[in-house]
Every structure is written in C-alpha cells, then in structure tokens.
Amino acid sequence: MIYTAAEIKQIDQTATQNGMPESILMERAASAIVPKLPIESHSTILVVCGTGNNGGDGWVVARELAVKGHEVSVWLPLGDSKSEAASTHAAYASSLVRVIEQPVATDIVIDALFGVGLSGPVTGKARDVIEWVNQQMATVLSIDLPSGIPSDHALEFDGLAIQATRTYCLHGYKRTAFLNRTSPYYGQIERIDIGLPHTSGWSVLTESDFNRSLLERDRFSHKTDYGHGILIGGSRHLLGAPFLGGRAAIRSGIGLLNLSVPREASPFISTLPEAMYNQHTDVLEQSYDAIAIGPGMVEGEGMDTIWQQVKHQSCPIIVDAGALSTRRFETRGPLILTPHPGEFSRLTNQSVEEIEGDRFAVASEFAKQHRVHLILKGTYTLIVTPDGKGAVNTVEASALAKGGSGDILTGILLALWSRKGELQSPSEQAVLWHALAAKSISRTIHPASVLASDVIEELGRI
Ligand SMILES: NC(=O)C1=CN([C@@H]2O[C@H](COP(=O)(O)OP(=O)(O)OC[C@H]3O[C@@H](n4cnc5c(N)ncnc54)[C@H](OP(=O)(O)O)[C@@H]3O)[C@@H](O)[C@H]2O)[C@H](O)CC1
Numbered sequence: 223m224i225y226t227a228a229e230i231k232q233i234d235q236t237a238t239q240n241g242m243p244e245s246i247l248m249e250r251a252a253s254a255i256v257p258k259l260p261i262e263s264h265s266t267i268l269v270v271c272g273t274g275n276n277g278g279d280g281w282v283v284a285r286e287l288a289v290k291g292h293e294v295s296v297w298l299p300l301g302d303s304k305s306e307a308a309s310t311h312a313a314y315a316s317s318l319v320r321v322i323e324q325p326v327a328t329d330i331v332i333d334a335l336f337g338v339g340l341s342g343p344v345t346g347k348a349r350d351v352i353e354w355v356n357q358q359m360a361t362v363l364s365i366d367l368p369s370g371i372p373s374d375h376a377l378e379f380d381g382l383a384i385q386a387t388r389t390y391c392l393h394g395y396k397r398t399a400f401l402n403r404t405s406p407y408y409g410q411i412e413r414i415d416i417g418l419p420h421t422s423g424w425s426v427l428t429e430s431d432f433n434r435s436l437l438e439r440d441r442f443s444h445k446t447d448y449g450h451g452i453l454i455g456g457s458r459h460l461l462g463a464p465f466l467g468g469r470a471a472i473r474s475g476i477g478l479l480n481l482s483v484p485r486e487a488s489p490f491i492s493t494l495p496e497a498m499y500n501q502h503t504d505v506l507e508q509s510y511d512a513i514a515i516g517p518g519m520v521e522g523e524g525m526d527t528i529w530q531q532v533k534h535q536s537c538p539i540i541v542d543a544g545a546l547s548t549r550r551f552e553t554r555g556p557l558i559l560t561p562h563p564g565e566f567s568r569l570t571n572q573s574v575e576e577i578e579g580d581r582f583a584v585a586s587e588f589a590k591q592h593r594v595h596l597i598l599k600g601t602y603t604l605i606v607t608p609d610g611k612g613a614v615n616t617v618e619a620s621a622l623a624k625g626g627s628g629d630i631l632t633g634i635l636l637a638l639w640s641r642k643g644e645l646q647s648p649s650e651q652a653v654l655w656h657a658l659a660a661k662s663i664s665r666t667i668h669p670a671s672v673l674a675s676d677v678i679e680e681l682g683r684i
C-alpha cells in the first residue's frame with residue numbers, strides 16, 4: 223500500500239486517540255527494523271536523529287542495537303527531541319549509547335533525521351548534515367524515508383537528500399518511492415509492518431500479483447470463450463504498429479482478432495494470417511468484446527469517422543497513441559486510456575515535469591474527472607480506475623524503453639479486456655504481463671538489444 227504524509231498522520235492520530243500511543247508505534251517500528259539491518263557484529267554504527275518522531279524511531283533503534291552489544295553512537299545535529307514520545311525514548315536510550323557532538327566516520331549510518339514530517343526543501347543546518355552523510359563511505363540505512371525526500375510529490379524537491387543504501391518504509395510506501403526523480407535516493411526499499419490498519423487507495427504490484435491462471439485453458443473451451451476483439455490502427459507511414467499489437471493480442475490468448483488497417487497495409491497482411499482484416503473505411507458492423515484504437519494512427523486520415531462508429535459500441539474501448547490526440551471521453555462502455563507522459567501532457571495541458579513530479583495525484587484526478595481507466599506509462603506505470611484509486615507496477619524492465627512497446631501493451635489489453643469481464647483487473651494484469659515478458663527476455667538478450675517482437679514471443683514463456 224502507498225500513503226501520503228497526511229494519510230499516515232491521520233492513521234497515527236486515530237491510533238493515538240484509541241489508546242495506541244506513538245511511543246509504542248516507535249517501539250514496534252524499531253523491533254521490526256532491527257532484525258533486518260545488514261549489520262555485522264564488529265560494525266560501528268552512527269544513528270543520526272532529528273527532532274521529530276523519525277528521530278524517535280532512531281533512538282529506539284539505537285537502544286536496541288546497543289542492548290544487542292553493538293557499538294552505537296547517536297548524533298543530534300539539530301538539537302534535542304521536540305516530540306514527547308521521542309524524548310521519553312531518548313531519555314532511556316541515552317543511558318545506553320554514546321551521544322556525540324561531532325560526527326565520526328562509521329561503517330553504518332542510520333538516518334533518522336526526517337520522515338513524513340518534512341515540509342518543503344530542507345532548510346538550515348540540516349543541509350550540511352545531509353551533505354556530510356552523503357560524503358561518507360558508510361552503508362546508509364534510512365528510516366521511513368531518505369531524509370530530505372518529500373513524501374507525496376517531487377514538485378519542490380531541490381535535489382538535496384540522503385542517498386540511502388536501503389530504506390525501511392513504515393506502515394506503507396510513500397509516493398516518492400515510485401517517482402523517477404526521487405526513487406533513486408531510496409536505494410532498496412522494504413516495507414515495515416507496524417500493525418496499523420491498511421486504508422490506502424493505492425497498491426503496489428509485484429511479480430507475485432501476476433495471475434498465472436490467465437494462461438490456463440479449459441479443455442472444453444471454444445475460441446469465443448476467449449473473446450473477440452478488434453484492433454484499429456496504422457496510418458500511411460506507420461504500418462507496423464497494428465501488427466505488433468495484433469500479434470501481442472493473439473499471443474495473450476484472444477479467441478478471435480480483427481485488425482482494421484489502412485489500404486496501404488495490404489502487403490503486411492500475410493505476416494499475421496491468424497487475424498481477420500478490415501479496412502479503416504469499412505463500417506464496424508459486428509459487435510466486439512473489446513476494441514483497441516490508436517497504434518500507429520495519426521490525427522486526420524479518417525480518425526473522426528472511425529471514432530464516430532467506435533464510440534457507440536458498448537464494449538470496453540482501449541485508446542492509445544494517435545487516437546489519444548483528441549480528447550474523446552464519451553463512450554458507452556468502459557474507456558481505457560494508455561498515455562505516456564508526453565501524451566498525458568497533451569490530454570491535461572500540464573507539463574511533463576508537473577506530471578512526472580506528481581503522477582499519483584494528477585492521474586487520480588484525471589481518472590475521476592473523466593470517469594476513465596487510465597494507464598499512465600513509465601518506469602512505474604500507474605493503473606488507475608475511474609474512482610481515482612489505483613496501483614503502481616514495480617516490475618521494472620528497461621527493455622520496454624523503445625518504440626513498439628506501447629503497441630504490445632495495447633494488444634495485451636485488448637486480449638484481456640475481451641475476456642468478458644471474467645478477469646479481476648485486466649489492466650493491472652496486462653501491465654504486469656508486459657513487464658514480466660520484457661524482464662524475462664532480458665535474461666537472454668541484453669535489454670538494449672531486445673526487439674518489441676521478442677517481448678511478444680516471450681508472453682507465452684513466463
Ligand atoms: N504511522 C507511522 O508510520 C508512524 C511513523 N512514525 C515516525 O514518525 C515520523 C514522522 O514524525 P514527525 O514528528 O511528524 O516528523 P519528522 O520526524 O519527519 O520531522 C519533523 C521535523 O522536521 C523539521 N522540518 C520540517 N520541515 C523541514 C524543513 N523543510 N527543513 C528543515 N527541517 C524541517 C521540523 O522542525 P520544525 O522546527 O520546523 O518543527 C520537525 O522537527 C515518520 O516518518 C516515522 O518515522 C512514528 O514512529 C509513529 C508511527
């Protein structure tokens with residue numbers, strides 16, 4: 223689960239009001255973190271504590287490590303704790319550890335300077351402290367967040383934060399763990415359960431969330447059980463995209479596929495004989511289980527006429543690439559938009575920087591406002607439902623950073639949305655499958671060298 227700072231504070235406050243004091247939560251955090259710390263018996267440890275509750279967590283971790291016999295120093299560069307819970311822990315812990323005035327080089331630095339209480343870019347003496355930590359050769363282990371990293375968005379982030387080796391995120395992840403600008407500071411991330419209830423609208427997708435039964439087939443099934451979709455794509459100069467999407471749809475198990483392509487694509491039809499063909503100028507007569515429109519399309523070239531027909535269909539409609547260029551949100555069935563940040567910038571009139579700096583909020587707002595399913599592509603693709611809730615894909619695959627990848631995702635989406643509503647979250651599963659196939663093929667072919675078609679062939683191998 224992923225939380226904003228305000229959500230964490232709310233959960234914290236509810237717990238406190240119902241008899242679960244912050245000091246106990248700190249205790250829980252520390253006892254969950256300490257066994258996970260990559261610390262050897264001879265390691266020297268410096269815990270850098272700030273004045274808030276993040277510092278309080280640091281104090282309890284320091285105490286526990288000292289009790290276990292480690293050599294621990296605590297540095298309070300910003301002065302004594304201001305929080306009551308943290309001060310209580312500090313009072314006892316300071317009798318067990320060495321409190322130092324000047325920092326010394328150690329093997330391990332535990333960063334408990336700032337957590338979700340940081341607001342805006344770091345000011346004052348803390349800037350020097352962060353720079354000092356970043357100059358050390360030590361393994362840096364951050365509690366909750368790498369200090370200096372904001373929790374929710376990167377819009378005001380000025381680049382000054384602790385570079386962690388590893389970050390232990392309390393209760394849930396923070397949004398900035400999945401933004402391009404801030405995620406590198408986290409190092410490896412690990413979530414720490416502190417026994418609070420989960421209430422977030424955002425979840426994290428990992429490899430284990432991929433539903434492997436997607437690939438199962440009933441021995442008595444028929445092609446119509448797996449859906450009939452149509453992919454409309456291509457333009458005079460972009461003829462490959464619909465074929466990539468179509469092949470991906472077939473490799474993702476679609477029962478029947480129509481490809482609607484421009485007349486100029488005729489020479490390529492023999493490359494995908496498994497599909498049935500239409501031309502863009504044909505009337506959409508049949509009803510389909512899902513429609514995908516856009517790969518390789520450009521504005522003009524009959525797009526408006528095609529859209530007029532498509533929008534009256536009541537099945538799910540996946541809109542990608544060229545078909546995203548105009549704001550078409552009125553459909554009878556579910557509408558699934560798949561922009562990359564540049565396309566999303568044109569849809570929202572916000573800059574790419576604004577979108578990338580605050581993806582979760584911008585994507586959620588847009589999905590709610592237009593009542594659409596949104597797949598905002600990127601290293602951490604967001605999959606948002608019309609209620610503004612969503613998931614972030616954390617299966618990273620650098621092989622996807624090339625032309626053709628989006629067409630493949632559209633094909634997988636078409637196949638999964640065609641399956642007559644039997645799947646729980648077709649968009650999430652499609653994004654995962656796409657990333658897993660790319661990750662899998664990258665084990666035998668270097669990611670820089672992987673072709674979009676290689677990813678398609680891998681779909682059936684994971
Ligand atoms: N439910 C949970 O997950 C729990 C998490 N816990 C931990 O508590 C912190 C949050 O603690 P909080 O006290 O709210 O805040 P911090 O410790 O992160 O930081 C507060 C101090 O930061 C100073 N500050 C704020 N902004 C700036 C800035 N731009 N530059 C410099 N300094 C800044 C602020 O100082 P002021 O003098 O301005 O007030 C505060 O002193 C959370 O992250 C977890 O680690 C709890 O353990 C309980 C449960």
Ligand SMILES: [K+]
Pocket residue numbers: 276333334335336337364365366367368369
């Ligand atoms: K921290």
